[in-house]
Amino acid sequence: MQLNNNVTEFILLGLTQDPVRKKIVFTTFLIFYLGTLLGNFLIITTIKTSRALGSPMYFFLFHLSLSDTCFSTCIAPRMIADALLKNATISFNECIVQVFSFHFFGCLEIFILVLMAVDRYVAICKPLHYTTIMSHRVCGVLVAVAWVGSCVHSSAQIFLALSLPFCGPNVIDHYLCDLQPLLQLACTDTYVTNLLLVSNSGAICTVSFVMLMFSYAIILHSLRNHSAEGKKKALSTCISHIIVVILFFGPCIFIYTRPATTFPMDKMIAVFYTLGTPLINPLIYTLRNAEVKNAMRMLWSKKLVSDDKR
Template sequence: MIHNNSVTDFILFGLTQDPEKQKAVFGVFLILYLMTLMGNFLIVVTIKISQTLGSPMYFFLFYLSFADACFSTTTAPRLIVDSLSKKKTITYNECMTQVFAAHFFGCMEIFVLILMAFDRYVAICKPLRYTTIMSQRICGVLVILAWVGSCIHSSAQLFLALRLPFCGPNVIDHYFCDLQPLLKLACMDTYVINLLVVSNSGAICMVSFILLLISYIIILYSLRNHSAEGRRKALSTCTSHFIVVVIFFGPCIFIYTRPPTTFPVDKMVAVFYTIGTPLLNPLIYTLRNVEVKNAMKKLWCYKV
């Protein structure tokens, strides 16, 4: 509804307007979302209860799975519900809340991935000092810093979104509220705000990705001095981490580090990092990690 030259709610265009395709969207994304929740819930509960998964790597994996479940929940439920709704409206306040939540949990995932890479770096390159550097207290402080950093980032994004005046139209060509589609609807010159978005979200994505690449290059270089068995185990763990980094950062960099232009593929790219990545993470970490698989078998077989 548009009232007094200001927009009080928005209409989400969604992935498609075709009624038959919308039914398919409902079925497919409902299954994907439930699988995401189940997979991440299994990892969270297994790490919390299991006595064998007490190392810093699993401490950080716990928070990655938690962030994944929350990140997916910020976008997937509305996409699922809207696919069967005739009126896909979202109020202004709900839209701003979604902007904050999506960036908060997305940024949290980035910071946790950096912490996991740092943990692998210390474990492989500084093995004798590992228990001192990655003590329980330090790991707790690092996670708190990740929460604070995520809050600062998402608050900055929310501040930019709240600065945008909307006079109509109010149709967001997306399936959730984000700054890029909102900038298209603002009745003002958005060049400066877009620069701020790129320098905030874009810089976090690019700098974090480069840091992670450098850390993995250093880790791979240092493995030359390890035994064959040590190299195999370290490569297995680091490969899982690197796969997650690529599938998450690739779409994010594509979306947040470019001028204010939109492409038809934008929504599908967003689906990949908001819904696809949270689903793939638990699969990657469980299928490629013997310790997690064994802990799950022992825990859940015992419970059953």
Template structure:
């Protein structure tokens, strides 16, 4: 495929140009990334090893943790390394790969969260039919559809990015490659491409958010008919999901559902959903979920006991 540009590499300006702040960026996001890797892999290993966490909710939680790990890994290591580099150079091919990964795993997270809300809706609103509706085959099909949908979305984004001609300059005012900052460098009228981006990424974020909010409103409304104990347990689970939805979709909607304008807080908002959300999700799902915490304790107790023998 012939590339319609003269730029072969880009220079990322990162979060800051100040040397002292760059060192702070390195320390802060190194800690964030280590916490993200440990937290999500703890959940993944626990859910794979536990015999008691086999419900559809934990089936989807496994994939949410896997996606969060991949999502963070596609962005954060580069940011950490660049914070110690004098020139933050990224090749054209690497940049396009990062655009694909960013949208693929970001879209996958949207679909998994929708599946998790569907699972809670069936469990709370149709408990008698729950084992039939949310059987393992159905859950597997939903995850496969999520992978396919995310791939289609990412292909659409990368096609838009590949159509952009870059003649210079090559300074990306961001810490990663995404369509929004790339549009500012294209030597063409980007109105139509921005419109397509908003109708794609923006529509997925907005539609997903509306679906999730409506589903949880219905779920919370139906809890009136449950016992106090059942209501408390359902509220605990749903509250965790609602917190994740808000911190995931708020920044995403802010970035992808507006005209091609930039604001000073754009990079910090992007940090929140590309790096903050994968770090916070394990904390939210473990600290607020007694079953996951108990399974983790049993798993590591067995591991420590077996190693001490």
């Protein structure tokens, strides 16, 4: 369908056109991105090398950190580089690839968060059957389904994007390619496309959020019957997950469950869940998790010992 379009590239306005503010954007988000890579790389390395972190919860955390890294990487490098350019452009094909990768890893993160909630529900509400229900094979199948489901979702986004004809303005008032800003440029009635977008992305975000909040409400209610020590540990883990869920789903629901209209705060809200959440996740899961912190200390101690032997 691209052959029917007059537009071969788009101009990204980014967060600002002011040269001084562009330098601030470059510095700030370069630090954010490097922090995201460092934090998630530490979690991925720690889980992969530590035998103490072999439970399903950390298996899902590994995939969450992986999706966070990829999710941020499909947006941040271009955004940082564009801050140094006077006119930032992106080709039609690159735009479509960014739409696919952005939705793929964003959807994957949603599914992984759902799986983590399921894991906590079984661990707290069905402790005697936990090892049977959440076996390594079951966890592997669930994660595989999450990857396939994310691919189906992002493929639907690509289908919607390619169905839009672009014949006029090619200026995107955003720092990334997404269906919402692309709908503003399409030279056709986008009512049906926007309806499909809301029923796809909007429904995934909203339904998943409601399911997560409901499941954590059940989990917190069931903690009444646990011992003080068990209650404290489970409560700490659940609160960490709830914080992540609210920080990620709040902006997503705001963006994808309304008509294709642009508000001044849209770009800043998008920054929060595309770059902010992947940076915050490692902090929440390490600072509030004693097992991860202990495993990181052991990994660091082993590295120091190996360096001393050399």
